[in-house]
Each structure stands twice: as structure tokens, then as C-alpha cells.
Amino acid sequence: MKSNLPLVEKFFPCKNCGASLRYSIKTGNLKCPYCGYENRIEEVDADLKEYSFKEALRVLEKTKFPPLKEHDAKCPSCGAIFKIEENIFSGKCPYCGTFVVEEVRDFRPIFAKSLIPFLIDRKKAFLIFKKWIKSLWFAPSKLKNSSFELKFIGYYLPYWTFDSDTKTYYEGRRGDYYFEDETFFVNEGGRLIEKRGSVQKIRWRFVSGWVFRRFDDVVVGASKRLPRKIIDSLSPWPFEKAVGYDEKYISGFKGEIYQIGLKDGFEIAKLYMNQVIREDVRRDIGGDRQEILHLSTIYENKTFKHLLLPVWIADFKYENKNYRFAINAATGKIKGERPYSKWKIFFTVITILVLVAALFYLGDKYGYLFEEARRASSPYY
Numbered sequence: 001m002k003s004n005l006p007l008v009e010k011f012f013p014c015k016n017c018g019a020s021l022r023y024s025i026k027t028g029n030l031k032c033p034y035c036g037y038e039n040r041i042e043e044v045d046a047d048l049k050e051y052s053f054k055e056a057l058r059v060l061e062k063t064k065f066p067p068l069k070e071h072d073a074k075c076p077s078c079g080a081i082f083k084i085e086e087n088i089f090s091g092k093c094p095y096c097g098t099f100v101v102e103e104v105r106d107f108r109p110i111f112a113k114s115l116i117p118f119l120i121d122r123k124k125a126f127l128i129f130k131k132w133i134k135s136l137w138f139a140p141s142k143l144k145n146s147s148f149e150l151k152f153i154g155y156y157l158p159y160w161t162f163d164s165d166t167k168t169y170y171e172g173r174r175g176d177y178y179f180e181d182e183t184f185f186v187n188e189g190g191r192l193i194e195k196r197g198s199v200q201k202i203r204w205r206f207v208s209g210w211v212f213r214r215f216d217d218v219v220v221g222a223s224k225r226l227p228r229k230i231i232d233s234l235s236p237w238p239f240e241k242a243v244g245y246d247e248k249y250i251s252g253f254k255g256e257i258y259q260i261g262l263k264d265g266f267e268i269a270k271l272y273m274n275q276v277i278r279e280d281v282r283r284d285i286g287g288d289r290q291e292i293l294h295l296s297t298i299y300e301n302k303t304f305k306h307l308l309l310p311v312w313i314a315d316f317k318y319e320n321k322n323y324r325f326a327i328n329a330a331t332g333k334i335k336g337e338r339p340y341s342k343w344k345i346f347f348t349v350i351t352i353l354v355l356v357a358a359l360f361y362l363g364d365k366y367g368y369l370f371e372e373a374r375r376a377s378s379p380y381y
Helices: 053-062 122-135 228-234 262-285 342-377
Strands: 071-074 081-084 090-092 099-102 153-188 191-221 289-318 321-328 334-336
Touching: 053 262, 053 289, 081 090, 122 289, 122 321, 122 334, 153 262, 191 228, 191 262, 191 289, 228 321, 228 334, 262 289
Parallel strands: none
Antiparallel strands: 071 081, 090 099, 153 191, 153 289, 289 321, 321 334
């Protein structure tokens, strides 16, 4: 078993003053925060090759790697030993401020060969947050007028993308509407009135068949840092902006290794695929209504990619409770936890109920008047 401690620790000193260079979102290069010196990053094309899911599982079965726990790192600049938190492979030396990026190849059999660089800086991230807060429905009024002190932390989070051909056998029922003339009674002004008219019914019949679909780049977050409803809701990602992996992009941010493995990641992807497949089945069944009784899906030609994607993570406090949120640092899409105003929801529900009751009342009133007018004008009455 290999050690979970990396063998190589890299840093990027300024050639002008020796300080630690950081990745600059504005210029796309390494930049010194003190003297402004820039070191150009030689961009390498992204390796977005699809890898065989089956072959990767064989490799993983033969190689066991322990979890990356909190561990010691040695600063290449000042020689100090400092702690880096679990599942993270980059950190800042607390003694000299040097950003250290560890080599991940020696403690994970699958590692990212591509990433999307940060395209949105902290200032813009804060503006995105403020706009999001003001747009929230049913949020407390005080929340929208609050001032926030946010600490944005930039993470390169691990993601899987999965491709698969699927063929699904289904069994179900198709329902088609039809109408029959029937005699029925309605309550008009407290009296039961006999009427005759068309009544909608449904005719069910058993159906079965096959549906086929090719899935491409189903994105699954491989981090446990955020709830799944947040981490997977940051999609879509602009993969056309991906570049080849280079530690220089990590300098100044936190890089994270995957905690959700390849096999478990595909199981999560299947949940999303199944939603699409069920809609395909409903369309194939046709008719006015559909019931799905049984589904059996075969997944073939499964492939995957693994890459790092940029995310700003922060939280805000409201009434002594913390709410987490995240921003896609390539597109600006934001998703997070938020408080709700119970009073706003209560009054909205009451308003809807009053409107529904008013509509029923008007419907009964004007329906009765319309029926009386129709009777008066009909030669059969």
C-alpha cells in the first residue's frame, strides 16, 4: 500500500523578489502580489479523452489507497512543517506565505488531467451573491437589506463526467381518453337537477417496448464538501474552456481530491439518467396518460473523465444560523441554502386559497346564469 503523503511539493517563487506567485484570474498568469511580476503559464490543450469505465475498475481493484487525512507538508521556501487539511493537496505556509501545491499522482490512481481555470474573481462573486439574495422568493425582508461579511474560499473541486449507451425494456399501461353520454345529477340552488351529457373516461391497455438513448457528459460532483443538491446544481460547465492540468493554476486556491469514487459516482449518474429514461418511456407509451410498471436498463460502452472545476464557497449568517452557498467560478451560477419567511409563505397560501374559492364561487354563479340563459333561448324548454 502506498503512503497517502505526497512525494513532491511545488511552489512558484517570483523571479524578481522571491515571493510566492499566485494565479491571477484577470490575466490568466502567475502574478506576484507584492511587486506585480508576472510569469506566463504555457497553456496546454485539455486532455478530454474518454476513458474506459471497465478498465478503470480493474485498476482500482488492484490498488488500494488510504484516505488523504490531515497531514504534514514541508514548505519548499522556508522549510517549515505545517498542516494541510484532509482531502486537500494545496495550502499556504503560515510562516512565510508560500503557496504549496502537492503532487497527487502518488496517492490517487485516477487524477485530473484537465481543469477549468477560475474566470470569476472574489469581487464579482460578491456581486453575484448580492443579486441572488435580492432575487430570493419568500426570503425575510431583513435578509435582503442585511450587510454581509463573506469569506470566499476558492476550491478546485473534483468532478466525474460519464458517457453511456442505454437500452431500456419497459412494461406499463397506456391511457386514452374517450367520452360517453350519461345521465348525472348536479346541485343547482340546493336542488338536484338531472342532466345528460358527455362524461370523460379513460381506457387503459397494457404496453411494453424498448427505448434507447446515448448519454454524454453526465456531470457528478466527487466532493463531499457540499450537499449534492448544491454541488451538482452548479452545472452546466463550459468544458470548451478547459486546459491541461498544471499546478500553477492551483497556486492561491485549494485543490481537492475525490471522495466519491468512480463506481459510486456512476451510481449517482444513473439516478439522473433514469429521470431522462422515464420521460423517454412516457413518450414511447404515448396516449393521454401513462403508467410505468417496470423498467430494466442495460448500460453499455461506459466511459468517464475526471477533472477539477473552479468553485467559490462561502456562508452567511442570519439569525444565528449559517447558510452555505457556492458559485460556479466559470459561469457565475449560484446555488445554496437560504432562509424562508414563514409569514410570507402563510399569507401567500391564504391569498391563493381565497382566490381559488372566489373562482369556484364565480364559476358556480355564472355557470348557473349561463345555463338559465341557454334554457330560455332553447326551443326544447
